[in-house]
Amino acid sequence: MTSTRIVALGHHQPERVLTNDDLAAMVDTSDAWIRQRTGIATRRIAADDESVADMATAAAGKALASAGLAPADIDLVVVATSSAIDRSPSTAAQVAARLGATAPASYDLNNACAGFTTALAAADHSVRAGAARHALVIGAEKMSDLTDWTDRSTCVLLGDGAGAAVLSAVPDGGTEGPGGLQGVGPVVWGSDPTRADAVRLTGAWQPRFAQDGQAVFRWATTTLAPIAEEACRRAGVAVADLGGIVTHQANLRIIESVVRQLGATEAVVAKDVVDSGNTSAASVPLAFSKLVERGELAPGAPVLLLGFGGGLSWAGQVVSCP
Structure with missing residues (x-):
């Protein structure tokens, strides 16, 4: 058994910023109402042609570059998402193909908002068991696709984006915190x-x-x-x-x-x-x-x-x- 460590992170957000005032022009709400109940001031909204896989790939590419690893080094890709449209190929397989990973195990995991930390645990277990050495663990969502923009209780909450982590094996007995x-x-x-x-x-x-x-x-x-x-x-x-x-x-x-x-x-x-x-x-x-x-x-x-x-x-x- 080995230990694991997150060696790098990366993230991506769409360009469009949707403010509370923008929402107030769409539904019966206000900046003060939203801030008081949620703390939210702005959120990012993906373009119509920007998919979950697009955002996941962008975040993963940044994490991979920060880790100093090549796509061929990755032997496991897990994407946590509840908003991806495609059932097959999985978002993880699409990300692997776009990055140029050669033969990684790849799958999507849906545990809603607990998805990333669940996927991180699953990847951690895989690496510790020797089934992988370097894993990409990604959380990516296009929640705007699932938003009822007439429902003021929920449309004020949701945004789009992706974050990724590179998880690598480290020998037991390494540097401890x-x-x-x-x-x-x-x-x-x-x-x-x-x-x-x-x-x-x-x-x-x-x-x-x-x-x-x-x-x-x-x-x-x-x-x-x-x-x-x-x-x-x-x-x-x-x-x-x-x-x-x-x-x-x-x-x-x-x-x-x-x-x-x-x-x-x-x-x-x-x-x-x-x-x-x-x-x-x-x-x-x-x-x-x-x-x-x-x-x-x-x-x-x-x-x-x-x-x-x-x-x-x-x-x-x-x-x-x-």
């Missing part, structure tokens, strides 16, 4: 199927996003902090030692509530939801990549990743910052 963390800590994951209807993308294509916002808010603000604490415990990292916290960017009030319950006063907290909205499976890698790009996280610092959403599902782990 706080608590002995070498790279990617053990995952804490699960679901509450009795509340599966709280977040929905159901029906024939083209489905529309719907949710019971109050139920999700209550669940997230009462359930997630203990899950985050368990992820830290399994990684051998004290909450006080966290250098960063990157949760799913669903709602600024949820993020702030979870961080407050954790008492992680020294950690840099991702709040990309303000600029990007809720990008589902893309939100964790997108926000993480931005923090690293801006130099807000120290290399090697332990960072808590926590995805949660439809299912209701969750997956979280502590990783060493690349």
Whole structure:
């Protein structure tokens, strides 16, 4: 068995910025109403001809270049998405072909907003078991395709984008961080199927996003902090030692509530939801990549990743910052 480490990140967002004032011209809402309830100021919207695979490839290409690896070095590609139109070939296979990877295992994974952290855990397990050495793990969503632009309770939330991580094998006994963390800590994951209807993308294509916002808010603000604490415990990292916290960017009030319950006063907290909205499976890698790009996280610092959403599902782990 080997250990794994995230060696590089990359992200991509569409050019078009949709502001709260733009939305106020479309539905009965206002900038103040949206900010008060969600913390969101803007979100990015993909062009009609910009697909999930396009955004995933752009983010993956940046991560691959940052890692200093060639496409032929990648032997596993996993794309977390709930908005890709194509059933086959998978988005992962399309990304692999566009990058020029030679013969990687490739598949898509749908666990909604917990998709990236779930995919990261699956790739981590594959690398540790010796089934891969270098993996591309991508979260990519075009949520604008699934948005009901007449529903003011949901259309204000969603945005498009992609984030990617290169996960590589490292020998056991390598450089350790706080608590002995070498790279990617053990995952804490699960679901509450009795509340599966709280977040929905159901029906024939083209489905529309719907949710019971109050139920999700209550669940997230009462359930997630203990899950985050368990992820830290399994990684051998004290909450006080966290250098960063990157949760799913669903709602600024949820993020702030979870961080407050954790008492992680020294950690840099991702709040990309303000600029990007809720990008589902893309939100964790997108926000993480931005923090690293801006130099807000120290290399090697332990960072808590926590995805949660439809299912209701969750997956979280502590990783060493690349």
